[in-house]
Amino acid sequence: MIGRHPFSELTNEFTPERRRRIDAKKRELLAEMPLHELRRAREMTKRDLARTLKVNQPAVSKLEQRTDVYVSSLRFYIEAVGGRLKIVAEFSEGEVAITNFAEVGEGEQAS
Numbered sequence: 001m002i003g004r005h006p007f008s009e010l011t012n013e014f015t016p017e018r019r020r021r022i023d024a025k026k027r028e029l030l031a032e033m034p035l036h037e038l039r040r041a042r043e044m045t046k047r048d049l050a051r052t053l054k055v056n057q058p059a060v061s062k063l064e065q066r067t068d069v070y071v072s073s074l075r076f077y078i079e080a081v082g083g084r085l086k087i088v089a090e091f092s093e094g095e096v097a098i099t100n101f102a103e104v105g106e107g108e109q110a111s
Contacts, residue, residue, distance in 0.1 A: 035077065036064040042081040052080040071101045 014022070033041065039049055046060045053060065053076060063069060063077060075085040087098040 034064070039064070039081055044081055049077075049080055053077070075101070 011019075039046070046057045050057045050060045063073060071085075071087070078085040085101070087101050089096045089098055
């Protein structure tokens with residue numbers, strides 16, 4: 001059947017150089033993505049995430065679509081998909097991790 005082959009079969013004959021380029025591109029694409037793509041990459045549905053965050057699905061959609069989010073809300077979202085939020089300021093001389101956002105207590109969730 002034409003056009004129906006397992007992906008692993010299609011990539012069997014890739015050269016090591018091509019595999020390195022593909023891996024580099026995958027890392028690049030995974031390094032930056034919107035929240036909804038991050039959730040999907042973590043194989044979570046909106047329903048799964050809503051249950052974990054103890055909110056309804058429309059609240060998850062709203063958070064994923066916003067361009068301005070409370071740091072605490074973003075931290076709870078990232079933790080719910082299995083990560084840890086780290087805020088880093090970039091300067092020409094280098095990067096600085098901002099630590100005071102990580103110190104917000106669990107009971108201090110912003111509204």
